[in-house]
Amino acid sequence: MPMTDAGADIPTPARHLPQALVEDPLWWRSAVIYQVYVRSFADSDGDGTGDLRGVRSRLGYLKELGVDALWFNPWYPSPFADGGYDVADYRDIHPAFGTLEDAELLIAEALELGIRTIIDVVPNHVSSEHPWFQAALAAGPGSPERERFWFHPGRGEGGDEMPNHWVSEFKGEPWTRTLNPDGTPGDWYLHLFTPEQPDLNWNHPDVRREHEDILRFWFDRGVAGVRIDSAAQLIKHPDLPDYPENPGPGEHPHVDRDELHDVYRSWRRIADSYDGARVLVGEIWLPDASRFAAYLRPDEMHTAFNFDFMSRSWDASELRSSIDLMLDAHAPVGAPSTWVLSNHDVTRPVTRYGREDTSFAFAKKRFGTPVDLALGTRRARAAALLTAALPGALYLYQGDELGLPEVELPRDAIEDPMHFRSGGIDPGRDGCRVPLPWRGSEPPYGFEPADASAPTWLPQPADWAPLTVQAQEADPSSMLWLYRQALRIRKRERSLGDGALEWLPSAPDVLVFRRGDDLVCVTNLGGAPAELPEHESILLASAPLDGGLLPPDSTAWLRTSAAG
The missing domain is CATH 3.20.20.80 (Glycosidases)
Structure with a gap:
């Protein structure tokens, strides 16, 4: 098509x-x-x-x-x-x-x-710009609006320490301190990811x-x-x-x-x-x-x-x-x-x-x-x-x-917070x-219309x-x-998709299993060509065979007799 x-x-x-x-x-x-x-x-x-x-x-x-x-x-x-x-x-x-x-x-x-x-x-979590969180910030400590999130007083003198010592999924601290309406330091809120992603309180019926x-x-x-x-x-x-x-x-x-x-x-x-x-x-x-x-x-x-x-x-x-x-x-x-x-x-x-x-x-x-x-x-x-x-x-x-x-x-093109929260060590997920x-x-390889002038959001x-x-x-x-x-064969063959798998004997670096009565998958993860099990035909292979052998780093789907 x-x-x-x-x-x-x-x-x-x-x-x-x-x-x-x-x-x-x-x-x-x-x-x-x-x-x-x-x-x-x-x-x-x-x-x-x-x-x-x-x-x-x-x-x-x-x-x-x-x-x-x-x-x-x-x-x-x-x-x-x-x-x-x-x-x-x-x-x-x-x-x-x-x-x-x-x-x-x-x-x-x-x-x-x-x-x-x-x-x-x-x-x-939601965005820190979500209406619920904005309402929680505006309502202040102890308000019903804050009960939908995890606002909590800090530890230590003046509440200057985080409420606990959990770790963010993106490294760093999972707590951010708020400011009270008068500008003084207030409660902390939990975010297991970035500070812009406040965690919801799933013990609350509204959530x-x-x-x-x-x-x-x-x-x-x-x-x-x-x-x-x-x-x-x-x-x-x-x-x-x-x-x-x-x-x-x-x-x-x-x-x-x-x-x-x-x-x-x-x-x-x-x-x-x-x-x-x-x-x-x-x-x-x-x-x-x-x-x-x-x-x-x-x-x-x-x-x-x-x-x-x-x-x-x-x-x-x-x-x-x-x-x-x-x-x-x-x-x-x-x-x-x-x-x-x-x-x-x-x-x-x-x-x-x-x-x-x-x-x-x-x-x-x-x-x-x-x-x-x-x-x-x-x-x-x-x-x-x-x-x-x-x-x-x-x-x-x-x-x-x-x-x-x-x-x-390029580092100046990266947007992923994992990169920045790692101190620039992790290249992040934008790649x-x-x-x-x-x-x-x-570039832009047809990603945009032919008359587009804006660059792609990440460079190709x-x-x-x-x-x-x-x-x-x-x-x-x-x-x-x-x-x-x-995918065409997978849709056509009833033995593929949901169902049972039967492992067949193989060399240590080769995976061989049967699906249904007459379809066998062979993957060679070793360093030398591998012999294929007895079969009637090859339905598909990821690489050309080498003198009838399956090359290293290759997979083949075989049609076998119903009895194997």
Whole structure:
């Protein structure tokens, strides 16, 4: 399906919702979900920032790619202190992205193509410009308005010390002191992220009611699901104690508290009250697999992000351990796992897999880390087929289907607070948020209309011409072709997606598993070509075979006889 210019006129669709919304109640168990970072997807008006009209103009591309749903990062009004995760109003759209009507049209047009929409909700905190927080500041100490947040007197003489010794997710202090109306130092307020993101008090009924109403607001507009940011952090111990030395399950003062499950049960009841499967997807970073799975019980969330696989190194035993860990964790609650190689926070796989240390951890990010992009690209192609063959849902971050590398941006172009709060050591997350290249031989590569004069909000590299959609559509060996073929086969083959996995005997550096009766996935993570199991045909391979052998850092999907 050909691309459409980002600035082209877009017809207004019928406003009814298609039957697709209420069909296939288990669509989420096998779905391919494409993450749209609106700011960097496509710009329709030439201001250098992506917008919803830009996304609408590229729906044909997404349909051709073969995705089942789109997950949008926060598209709401926001000062962008943290890339839009500081939300000022959940019932509107950021003016740079468009209007509420643009969002409604996008949801409806995507559904006409069989593509559902998942939105992001950030319940742990709001923007410091949110009306609730502004009212709390104006009302002063001890006011009812402040009870929706965590305002607290300081410790020590004059209250000059923070109320406790918690640590911000973005490093540094999680408390900021306010000023009283007379200019004297006042109470402190909690923000586990930036000071512009005050934490909400989920023990307050107003906070719970507000978020339930937000769910209904968007479900009423045809949204098929909600991705829940920092889903394990909402509830705080009411006494705000310091961290215990060895906290047991549920004993951390602000992570994975047992009271959280009541919140998500109420959200599930709302989701289930709508026609069709309206899904809840949690962002949950927990080392304890059983605690992680507890959020996926049948009356809570439908699925959650599997970050364990994404953080592992390119090593057969590591990846197999992660696959087994997550499948075993999900099995008792009957939920499907999710598989993802990157997102808007994580170093892109082409870069990550080309480094000496191929694992991922936020604390390890540094400027100038050497990378072999040819090696990383081979491994990213293999990883794409490996993850697409695993049981459950598949998440794809925009640009990974093009094999885009992480961009090391000039320091004066970086906006991410993680960079600044690290004292400039961490390059931050903007390197995976650079605007997509669509066509042409030089920036902005079709991201903006041809007559645009504004620069893209983050600079694009000068050597991305071979990575544009236009260039890759003409190249059967490209990453884009590989992804299109993989998703087409995945949709066609009933044994892929949700279901069982059976490991088959293999060499130590090779992963081999069967899906269904007659499909086998082989990934060679070793340094020498590997023999393939007996098979009838090759459905798809990430690299050409070497004399009938599977080269290193490659994956192949095989058709075998039903008996194996």
